Amino acid sequence: MHGLLGVRSCQEAVIASVADNRAYTTSWYTGCITAKNSSSGYLGVRAAGYRDGYFCNVTSWYYNSSTTWSFGVGTELCSNPPGTQSFYTQADSRYWNGSSYTNFTETNSPSQNY
Amino acid sequence: MRKTHKWLGLAIATVLIMGIVAIPAMSEEAPTFGTIPDEAWDTVDGSVDRSLVPDYVAALDRSGDFAGYVSADDILPTDGTPAPDGPIPVVDGNLALVGHMVPDRGFVPLGTLFEDVPRFPVRLIHGLEDGTEEIVELHKDQ
Secondary structure, X not given: OOOOOOOEEXXXXXXXXXXXXXXXXXXXXXXXXXXXXXXXXXXXXXXXXXXXXXXEEEOOOEEOOOOEOEEEEEEXXXXXXXXXXXXXXXXXXXXXXXXXXXXXXXXXXXXXXX | OHHHHHHHHHHHHHHHHHHHHHHHHHHOOOOOEEOOOHHHEEOOOOEEXXXXXXXXXXXXXXXXXXXXXEEHHHHOOEOOEOXXXXXXXXXXXXXXXXXXXXXXXXXEEOOOOHHHOOXXXXXXXXXXXXXXXXXXXXXXXX
């Protein structure tokens, strides 16, 4: 894995602001304690958006274009009509292990009501 | 007497065959349709309780109006495998295709080219060593 044992990907799904679905993936040494830089194309991420239990849409897979320890994609996947809505982001990420991508799935943000 | 046995055997065979064909058909449950309830989202471990998710999840178009249903298998991971890439079929309550959910574009009804629907503006966020972020915006002019 990237020439070093113990490197892994940790991911996060957030609602950054009103209806802004963001999915992050970060590369870390084991234990998600010390971040580590990853070369271009090593980190892939996509975000899916949900509102009130409805599926809104999903982004394409995007990959880091420069060396970084954290890479994310953000967009407003759901409309935000008047009133209070409950939004979720679901994150999928993948990490290049030297020969193929290892996938990480099922990270959901806490719901945010706007 | 021999003829009676022959007919009896044929009748039994017919009943057995009908049973074999009918039982799986009867045991097939109709698919469920609806939204994902709040309690299905486990925000502690980040998982989704698939037992609470309908087979087909209601989907919205870009205006926030109901567009149809997408298969839960097409949007949620299964056994650690991410949902497939690419356009997601959208069906009505009779499972007839009505369009697709296209990544970065949203609902595209049948008869409309994907390319004719503009992409959402997307922000790509790279973490920098000093703790700040570099944000690149894509598809802003679409």
